[in-house]
Amino acid sequence: xxxxxxxxxxxxxxxxxxxxxxxxxxxxxxxxxxxxxxxxxxxxxxxxxxxxxxxxxxxxxxxxxxxxxxxxxxxxxxxxxxxxxxxxxxxxxxxxxxxxxxxxxxxxxxxxxxxxxxxxxxxxxxxxxxxxxxxxxxxxxxxxxxxxxxxxxxxxxxxxxxxxxxxxxxxxxxxxxxxxxxxxxxxxxxxxxxxxxxxxxxxxxxx
Amino acid sequence: xxxxxxxxxxxxxxxxxxxxxxxxxxxxxxxxxxxxxxxxxxxxxxxxxxxxxxxxxxxxxxxxxxxxxxxxxxxxxxxxxxxxxxxxxxxxxxxxxxxxxxxxxxxxxxxxxxxxxxxxxxxxxxxxxxxxxxxxxxxxxxxxxxxxxxxxxxxxxxxxxxxxxxxxxxxxxxxxxxxxxxxxxxxxxxxxxxxxxxxxxxxxxxx
Numbered sequence: 001x002x003x004x005x006x007x008x009x010x011x012x013x014x015x016x017x018x019x020x021x022x023x024x025x026x027x028x029x030x031x032x033x034x035x036x037x038x039x040x041x042x043x044x045x046x047x048x049x050x051x052x053x054x055x056x057x058x059x060x061x062x063x064x065x066x067x068x069x070x071x072x073x074x075x076x077x078x079x080x081x082x083x084x085x086x087x088x089x090x091x092x093x094x095x096x097x098x099x100x101x102x103x104x105x106x107x108x109x110x111x112x113x114x115x116x117x118x119x120x121x122x123x124x125x126x127x128x129x130x131x132x133x134x135x136x137x138x139x140x141x142x143x144x145x146x147x148x149x150x151x152x153x154x155x156x157x158x159x160x161x162x163x164x165x166x167x168x169x170x171x172x173x174x175x176x177x178x179x180x181x182x183x184x185x186x187x188x189x190x191x192x193x194x195x196x197x198x199x200x201x202x203x204x205x206x207x
Numbered sequence: 208x209x210x211x212x213x214x215x216x217x218x219x220x221x222x223x224x225x226x227x228x229x230x231x232x233x234x235x236x237x238x239x240x241x242x243x244x245x246x247x248x249x250x251x252x253x254x255x256x257x258x259x260x261x262x263x264x265x266x267x268x269x270x271x272x273x274x275x276x277x278x279x280x281x282x283x284x285x286x287x288x289x290x291x292x293x294x295x296x297x298x299x300x301x302x303x304x305x306x307x308x309x310x311x312x313x314x315x316x317x318x319x320x321x322x323x324x325x326x327x328x329x330x331x332x333x334x335x336x337x338x339x340x341x342x343x344x345x346x347x348x349x350x351x352x353x354x355x356x357x358x359x360x361x362x363x364x365x366x367x368x369x370x371x372x373x374x375x376x377x378x379x380x381x382x383x384x385x386x387x388x389x390x391x392x393x394x395x396x397x398x399x400x401x402x403x404x405x406x407x408x409x410x411x412x413x414x
Contacts, residue, residue: 051291079357080313084258087306091298099294099342106287126353126408135306138349139342146333146341150286201333 008033011195012061014048014101015071017041019167020118023188024070028195035061038071048072048097051104058108066195067105068116069098074133076175082132090136094118098140102147102157112154116194117144119161121207127175137161141203148201156200162187163207182206215240218402219268221255221308222278224248226374227325230395231277235402242268245278255279255304258311265315273402274312275323276305281340283382289339297343301325305347309354309364319361323401324351326368328414334382344368348410355408363407369394370414389413 009032015021016036025034036042037057046057048071058064072094075086098117105115122130123137144159151157164176165184190204216239222228223243232241243249244264253264255278265271279301282293305324312322329337330344351366358364371383372391397411 079354080310080359082310084307087303091303095342095346096294096298100291103287103289122353123349124352126349126356128357131350131353131357134349134353135302135346138352139302139346142330142333142341142345142348143338145331146329146338147286149333150335150338152287 009065011066014069021070023184024191027188066114076129079131090132095136115157117159119159121163145201158194158202160190161205216272218273221276228277230391231398234395273321283336286338297339302343322364324366326366328370352408365401365409367397368412
């Protein structure tokens with residue numbers, strides 16, 4: 001007779017409907033109970049720009065062992081054409097949306113739980129029209145290092161910084177000429193490493 | 208008879224009244240015409256949070272070969288106590304204040320001119336209560352790398368990322384225990400390197 005199995009860890013996955021989110025769900029689902037959330041799809045509605053919607057989704061999700069984000073918008077435009085409103089897209093959505101997600105997740109996660117955010121290669125390797133994305137991704141790398149040393153209750157936080165995805169090249173190819181695009185499934189592995197590993201304050205570069 | 212000397216390069220120095228700004232002024236003054244600007248002191252009034260005040264100062268300064276920033280506020284507080292208003296201090300002042308300074312300086316600088324911004328060691332080495340400073344400094348490092356590849360007319364942009372200053376330890380010592388504080392004059396050297404050198408997209412770490 002087999003001993004009773006513990007229930008699988010419970011993961012809230014934000015942006016589950018996107019290219020990356022679907023790959024992360026596929027990677028985690030065999031070993032986790034994945035609750036999906038998104039602006040327009042998933043088990044729960046969650047908009048990173050709206051702290052109330054984040055709090056509501058965290059409350060509705062029930063006990064959580066991991067919060068994983070695969071969402072976040074940024075505006076692309078030539079440097080000298082980026083307006084205050086253009087900058088705000090990335091600052092409010094991908095950057096501070098994930099920061100407030102991390103702050104709120106710290107209240108809801110079980111002891112020893114993890115937070116995994118999404119950055120990107122533009123933090124290090126800029127492209128034309130990508131200044132806002134670079135700024136946001138660089139901010140997230142430093143934020144994760146800083147947050148890791150202050151999180152309570154053994155909570156962990158890491159960032160996945162992928163290269164452009166092969167699956168996204170039909171849309172983004174003209175911006176990323178010469179980049180060695182990766183299969184999105186490789187980026188999803190880094191999410192597994194963050195959720196199922198033991199490190200904190202790390203930037204997992206999938207370049 | 209000596210040939211006529213060309214006039215010295217003209218530098219707009221923001222935050223000239225602070226600990227760092229005074230050291231940068233002392234480093235540059237022997238070889239530059241330094242126009243000082245600040246929120247409350249200097250030749251010109253300039254508030255990084257206010258694009259109109261930046262534009263007015265740039266217009267009043269006359270022809271410029273370099274814009275140098277030694278100013279920028281960030282709020283320090285424990286990670287889970289940082290409110291939206293707390294985050295906004297660093298985002299609006301040190302981060303986007305310097306970004307909009309760079310964007311506007313690109314309109315006013317002479318061909319081949321330079322922009323030098325101020326970051327800090329917390330981008331890499333976090334401290335308690337420093338998550339906002341880390342985020343802002345990390346964002347500035349990535350921004351400078353990205354902006355460098357899009358600036359027109361041979362304009363350059365670099366970031367100085369200093370350790371905590373010996374001169375600031377009476378106030379900041381409790382936050383920076385064990386840090387190998389540097390003389391502010393060493394940080395000022397990095398500003399000279401940016402203004403008088405030829406590199407762009409660099410982060411000059413003075414750690």
